[in-house]
Every structure is written in structure tokens, then in C-alpha cells.
Amino acid sequence: MSAAPAAGDTLVSFRDVSKVFTTGPKRRPREVTAVDGVTLDVKRGEIFAVIGYSGAGKSTLVRLINGLETTTSGTLEVGGQQVSGRSETQLASVRHNIGMIFQQFNLFTSRTVAGNIEYPLRRAGWKPEERRARVTELLEFVGLTERARNYPEQLSGGQKQRVGIARALASNPELLLADESTSALDPETTQEVLALLRRVNRELGITVVLITHEMDVVRAIADRVAVMDSGRVVEVGTTADVFAHPQAETTRKFVGSVMHTVPNAAEVEKLRREHPGRLVMVDVRDQNRIGEVLSDAARTDVRFNIAFGGISILQSRSFGTLTLSLTGPPDAVERTVDALRAVTKVEEVAE
Amino acid sequence: MEWSTLAPQLLSATGLTLYMVTVTLVLAGFIGLAVGMGLYVTRRGSIMENGAVFTVLNLLVNFVRPIPFIILLAALGKLTESVVGTRLGPNAAIFAMTIGATFAVARIVEQNLMTVDPGVIEAARSMGVSRWKIITTVILPEALGPLVLGYTFLVIGITDMSAMAGAIGAGGLGDFALRLGYQRFNDQVTWAAVIVIIILVQLVQFFGNWLARRIMRR
Numbered sequence: 001m002s003a004a005p006a007a008g009d010t011l012v013s014f015r016d017v018s019k020v021f022t023t024g025p026k027r028r029p030r031e032v033t034a035v036d037g038v039t040l041d042v043k044r045g046e047i048f049a050v051i052g053y054s055g056a057g058k059s060t061l062v063r064l065i066n067g068l069e070t071t072t073s074g075t076l077e078v079g080g081q082q083v084s085g086r087s088e089t090q091l092a093s094v095r096h097n098i099g100m101i102f103q104q105f106n107l108f109t110s111r112t113v114a115g116n117i118e119y120p121l122r123r124a125g126w127k128p129e130e131r132r133a134r135v136t137e138l139l140e141f142v143g144l145t146e147r148a149r150n151y152p153e154q155l156s157g158g159q160k161q162r163v164g165i166a167r168a169l170a171s172n173p174e175l176l177l178a179d180e181s182t183s184a185l186d187p188e189t190t191q192e193v194l195a196l197l198r199r200v201n202r203e204l205g206i207t208v209v210l211i212t213h214e215m216d217v218v219r220a221i222a223d224r225v226a227v228m229d230s231g232r233v234v235e236v237g238t239t240a241d242v243f244a245h246p247q248a249e250t251t252r253k254f255v256g257s258v259m260h261t262v263p264n265a266a267e268v269e270k271l272r273r274e275h276p277g278r279l280v281m282v283d284v285r286d287q288n289r290i291g292e293v294l295s296d297a298a299r300t301d302v303r304f305n306i307a308f309g310g311i312s313i314l315q316s317r318s319f320g321t322l323t324l325s326l327t328g329p330p331d332a333v334e335r336t337v338d339a340l341r342a343v344t345k346v347e348e349v350a351e
Numbered sequence: 352m353e354w355s356t357l358a359p360q361l362l363s364a365t366g367l368t369l370y371m372v373t374v375t376l377v378l379a380g381f382i383g384l385a386v387g388m389g390l391y392v393t394r395r396g397s398i399m400e401n402g403a404v405f406t407v408l409n410l411l412v413n414f415v416r417p418i419p420f421i422i423l424l425a426a427l428g429k430l431t432e433s434v435v436g437t438r439l440g441p442n443a444a445i446f447a448m449t450i451g452a453t454f455a456v457a458r459i460v461e462q463n464l465m466t467v468d469p470g471v472i473e474a475a476r477s478m479g480v481s482r483w484k485i486i487t488t489v490i491l492p493e494a495l496g497p498l499v500l501g502y503t504f505l506v507i508g509i510t511d512m513s514a515m516a517g518a519i520g521a522g523g524l525g526d527f528a529l530r531l532g533y534q535r536f537n538d539q540v541t542w543a544a545v546i547v548i549i550i551l552v553q554l555v556q557f558f559g560n561w562l563a564r565r566i567m568r569r
Binding site: 088089092093100108109110111151153171177 | 468470471473474475476477478479480481482484488489492493495566568
């Protein structure tokens, strides 16, 4: 086996890529920009998530990678091979290197579990005995050895997706695209499939690009995440950074959906009614000294109350937000806020 | 008329009907499959989208399909004569029946192929499978169950056509019923032919259902 490629070099590169769909009647065509000038790199060996609301263009973005949709402008390369501007026939060699799984699994109903996994190997011209060995190996990897002779309709959703994963991995691709691969599954099965995707990444070294509208999925497995809104990538970063310091409004909403630690407008109003003091929001990070500052504050007649917030652990790092209500002599409160600013990020809760 | 003389005629008429229906089914089955697949793959958004080809095929099918078969039979006379060598007899009938049935097959094939989940076609595309291979190894196998039912339905239509072919002296059960039954005011003879046709159709339908059930595992 050849040496593993150096982690971190670029596998997929988008350079100012746009995709415009033309819909409606030919006489009065309507143009819809699904992907709008995206520049993005996916590194070899990582799990890269693309998150956004439905209609944000994330599905189109991922389908550009294996040419299921063609780029309107810009350049797109996968493993150094150009994808943009290639014909369906020319794309075959690129696609052999990219597996894909789908929200609705898209298994062949006319073939058994083993038949589904074997299909891409047949098309790639593998010999029967090699095919059999590979199918056995893959069935074992996804834990469906006993189901080899079953048909898809006899399987549960989670099992179907595991077949989908085995089929996508059959011809040893470098890259796996997962298009809302857990959105049709219940929470428990979702965790099962995500665990399998993590194994695909860690044990087989396959780069994974997954799209989702669930921040929980991102939190569970992604190394890095891109947030999409109206066809644009509005934020990219490591999952920890994006969770800790969401910059774009969309990102904040997504982070808020799983980590409801920042009060919304209605909640702020309620907090104002209940807490007479000055309301500030402080970021909680590993080893910060918010507790110390607040303990010291008590000595200057400043009293505090925790009005809202929460702390969680993501990729073994603590983070969260607390909304504090501070009461006491105004200058003493001011000094406490300054002391907090010295140890963490502080935001006044707007009136 | 005595059944002792009618029975052999009924038997040979049955044989002739089976011959015409079978040959037509095979010919129209294959040509219609090709035309139907052509319609399916060239329509908008399909894997070989081609507006011009689709429009031509679609017009052709819409043009031939509404013509009542008995009129098509007469209208094709000249063409039949130049292709088969005669306007009369079972082979002339097969020619006209094949033309009539091909376009019905095409429509049914097109409709059944459209029931294939676009998702599985996309899955095959994502594996880098060629368009031709997608047709033969994904679309056809996935649509096989409904296709079998569609063809079964067509056998009955073709049997219906073969009865009308009696009008151009093609023989068969239709001819038997009309000439020896209806025209001689012998309802028993007419009904004998009807019963044989019913039995044949039942057998075909039964077999078609059984096959489709096996394919679709239901």
C-alpha cells in the first residue's frame, strides 16, 4: 500500500464557482442562482460539513463535485482533475474516485443487498471472485453480513443507508459525498450512521463531504464546516470555532438551534422584566476565570445572578454563553464588567 | 352445421390467432420497446434529453395511436402489399397489427419507465456508469415488473386486433366467429369462439400477473 497522503492538502477546490439554473418556459426563462461565486477548499482526510437551510444551495454545491450538476462558471477540481466544463462521458473517471450516498438511499430495488454493493464493481469490470471478496469485506464493515440476500424493502432505514455506504465505498473512492444522508432517519439511527461515517473517515482515510440542515450532525462528526445562505458560503471554519464564535447571522441561528445559550428577543424582554440589574452576556471557554471575577465582585457590593445560558463540550473543549444580571453601585458594576472583559468576551444585552 | 366439422376449424382458427398474436407481440414488443425507450430518454430532464427526437417520436405516436385499427388495416393496404407482397392473409394482418401495436407498446413502455425512481438513476450516474449501461442495467431491471404487466395488457389488445384482421381474410378466431357464426345466425358458433378467446386471455393474464409478482416479490 502506498503511503497515506499528507493530511491537509487540498482534495476539492472551488474557485469562484457559480451555478445558475434556467427554469420556466423557453420564451420567458427564469434564472435562479443556486451557487453564487463560491471559493472553498476541502482538505484531504477531513470530514467537511456544509450546512444551510433548504434552498440555500448546499445540495447543488455538493452535486457539482461529482458533476451531477454542471458548473455555470468558475473552476472546480477534485484530486487535481478538473471537473468543471467536462462532459458526462468525460466525468466517468472522476466519478470512479467519488462515492455518494443519498437522503432516500437510492438503492436498486431489483437487486439484493449484495447485488447493490456488487453493482459498481461489475461496471468497473472486476473479476467475479474479486467482486465476491470485496462484497464480503464491505458487508462485514457495515455489519450486514446476514442481510446479503435480502432485498432493500426488507431493511430498515438505517440498514438501507449502511448498504448505500457499502455500495459507495465499493470501488475504493478517495472521497465520499453524503447528501442529507441522515435526514430520513430517526435520532438513534442517525447516530449509528454517523458513527459509521466516522469509521469510514478514520479507519479507511476517506475524505467525507456531508451536507445537512441539522447542526447536531455537524457537531457530532465534522472537523470543519461551511455555512451556506442564498447560494453563498457565509462562514467557514473548524467546527469548534464556528460553534464558539459564530459570525454570520445564519450561523448564529444554527448554533442557537442546538446550543440555545443566547436568549432571543422575546427572552431578552422577559429577562429584563425579571432582572433589574445590568445584563451582560459572557462567553465561557476552557479555563476562563469568570467564576473568580464574580467571586471578587461580591467584595465590592456587586451581586450577580445567572439569568440565562449553558455550557457544553465540543471536540473535548468547553464552550457556551452565560447571561448575567449584575446589581450594585454603578461604578462597581462597571469595574466588574471591565474585569470580565479582561478574561473573556463580554457583550451587553441590548435594551 | 355439425360440431364434428366445426371443431377442427375452431382448432385451426385458434392456432392461427395464436400465430398472429405471438408474431405481432414479438415484433411490436421489440420495436415498441425501442421507441418507448427513445421517448423516455429524450424527454426533458432525462438522461439523453433531445427535444427534436422527442417531438418527432411523440408526434408519430400520437398520429398513429388514435386511428381505429380496422381503418388502419385498410389505409395501410398499399404499404402492406409492397412489404409483404399481398394485402390479404395472416402475414398481411401481422404487418398492420405490428404497426398499430408498436405505438401502443411505445406509450406503455414510456409510462412504465417513468415510474423508475430518478434517484436510482442518479446513484448510477454518480458511479460513473455510462448512459447506455444505465438504460440496460438500471432502468430496464427496475421497471421490469410494471413492464410485464404492461405487455400482458397489450396481448389482449393485440388479440382484439387479430379478430378484426378477419376482415382482410386473415382467418383466426374473429373470422371464425363472424363468418361461421354471426353471418349464419349461429350464436353457438360465435360463442364458441368467444369462449376460446376468453380462455386464452385469462391464461395470458394469469401468467403475466404471476411473472410480475415474482419479479416484484409481492
